[in-house]
Amino acid sequence: MKILFRWTLVFIVLFLVQCDSGKMAQSNGFTILSGSENKTLQPLLKDFSDKEGVSIQMKYKGSVDIMLELEKEDIPYDAVWPANSLWISIGDKKHRVKHSKSIMTSPVVFGIKKSLAKKLGFIGKPVRVKDILKAVLDKKLRFMMTSATQSNSGASAYIGFLYALLGNPEVIKKEDLKNPNLKKQIRKLFKGINRSSGSSGWLKDLFLKGHYDAMVNYEALIIEANQELIREGREPLYLVYPVDGLVLADSPLGYINKGDPEKEKVFKKLQSYLLSKDVQDKILGYGRRTGFGGQLGQVDKAIFNPAWGIDTNKILSPIKLPAADVIYESLNLYQTDFRKPSYTIFCLDYSGSMKGEGIEKLKEGMTLLLDQEIAKRYLIHTGSDDKIVVIPFSSKIISEWKTANTSEKDLKQLLQKILDLEPGGGTDIYSPVIQAISNLAKENIDQYVPAVILLTDGRSGINKFQELKTLWDTKGQDIPVFSILFGHASKDQLQEITDLTRGRIFDGRNDLVKAFRKAKGYN
DSSP states (O other): OOOHHHHHHHHHHHHHHHHHHHHHHHHHHHEEOOOGGGGGGHHHHHHHHHTTTOOEEEEEOOOHHHHHHHHSSSOOOOOOSSSSSHHHHHHOOOOEEEEEEOOOBBEEEEEEEEHOOOOOOOSSBBBHHHHHHHHHHHOOEEEEOOOOTTTTHHHHHHHHHHHHHTTTOOOOOOGGOOOOGHHHHHHHHHHHHEEEEHHHHHHHHHHHHHHOOOEEEEEEHHHHHHHHHHHTTOOEEEEEEEEHHHHHEEEEEEEEEEEOOOHHHHHHHHHHHHHHHHHHHHHHHOOBOOOOGGGGSSOTTTTGGGGGGOTTTTTTOOOOOOOHHHHHHHHHHHHHHHHHHHHHHHEEEOOOGTTHHHHHHHHHHHHHHHHHHHHHHOOOOOOOOOOOEEEEEEEOOOOOOOOOOHHHHHHHHHHHHHOOOOOOSSSSSSHHHHHHHHHHHHGGGSSSSEEEEEESSSSSSSSOOHHHHHHHHHHHHOOOOOEEEEEOHHHHHHHHHHHHHHHHEEEOOSOOOHHHHHHTTOO
């Protein structure tokens, strides 16, 4: 009886300890909604976690998703760490973010092949946005840039361009955006864009894979690109800081106030840790700037290399960001009127295996893109000069649907065709992609940011990859295929296509609708 009693006591104690430790783990857990550019700093967060016994979880999302999360009634995060304060300004309408402080900065700059920068006369002298515009108009400069409505580096560069083209006002106001000359100038500048992206990191990786001359990106990511280019024996990029339109990504870490004093204590400790001298020195080692105005003084010249155009002693003079409502209006105008038009061909799988959930999600995803009221919420609504084509397929091409223009009426008619069609038959993913690239190659494609978006849920029974490769190589045009993986689709087949065309795979197996949105954000 005594033995049984002792074991009962042991069991109760262990049970209580487990409950306590479970509660402790739960209370010690701290989740940060973060931009993906902070992935590099993961080791620093781990050091803090180990030292303080706090589990830090980073949930990485794009800038628009961060903005949308902050708009929600219930925010399932303890802190927010975007690339730029502007996303907090737009999203935090209920003013729940507090104690926000910049952890580091990185200016958004042009990285141009050094030999080309020399030809353009950009070496060792102040460069203004009008100089970059002239190089574009003279057809001497083409550059890659992320979408201003999907990625912070693109948004920052875009707002800097607006500021410069408006003649450097003290701050941009809504009425300034209606200036007809502004639209004309910004569209001329954006003619120079040859590839777009929804992610700054992916843009850097794309640059390294292809033969491109220039990109707009964070200084830190261009430093990373240069380090890789040097390792590969390739020409590095020269960093150009537009003096009249420079924007700093200020990387603010803010607490999401939900009335939990313990979480607030954890936040303040973490913020103090990240701003401590030792950690700030480590952040410098990752190519991020610290200190006032991005001024650095003594740094590792292998990272902040003067030969790449980086002057660490110069105080950067960024523009003053407009009010939140002006930023939001400017992003809307970018999407509808200011950006380079996109030409998108959707290749949609209507094979028999799509019956049920697959076809329902396909139709839901296309509704999100083509219903302008819904699309506008995610800043992926259609521009006035965009072109959209849909090629539904199974074991053969079923049809090809084009819109006369991108009016809401035409887009609704196109959507209705997508909603009315039912699946059946086998799968051939190559024929629609071949047709899409052939069609795009016949157009004056330099006027657009082109893309093919391929959705499939199966393995193609017919393999025409060599035919596709021959076509893509022969045409010599940079037309990416963005593939959406769903159901039992062959990742190997899709990877082969996206590798050839320097595209990307989006995994739609967990959330097909979100995958559609992400893919469209890349052009």
